Amino acid sequence: MIVVTRYRVTPGDASSFATRAHTALDALAQQRGYRTGGVGRNVDDESLWTxxxxxxxxxxxxxxxxxxxxxxxxxxxxxxxxxxxxxYEEI
Structure with missing residues (x-):
């Protein structure tokens, strides 16, 4: 199963958001059934993160x-x- 959450982040909050997103990812990564994950930012719209x-x-x-x-x-x-x-389910 794939989980994709998207966020709108103001430029001034980007650093704080990235830190919080990685903290969230670390907590999720410790759970049974977790395979992999990542934090990303859109290359065309820097306010859009995943x-x-x-x-x-x-x-x-x-x-x-x-x-x-x-x-x-x-x-x-x-x-x-x-x-x-x-x-999303993997096909």
Missing amino acids: LTTLWDDTGSYRRALSSTDVKLAAVPLLSEAIAEPTA
Whole structure:
């Protein structure tokens, strides 16, 4: 399962956002079922960022969101994402 969350970040907040995104990614990476992930910024629109993760399955991702560490380090950031579908199945 692939999870892609997108964010609009003002230029002045880019450094802070990158730090928070990497902290969130680190918390997610400690969870069972996590495969890989990354933080990215759009090459054409520097205000558009992503946090992308790959999971064994939907259940692994949903259980990860219940972890205390993830609730503290990642959920606040995830709540700032652009409101759109984020979960994709691998084909």
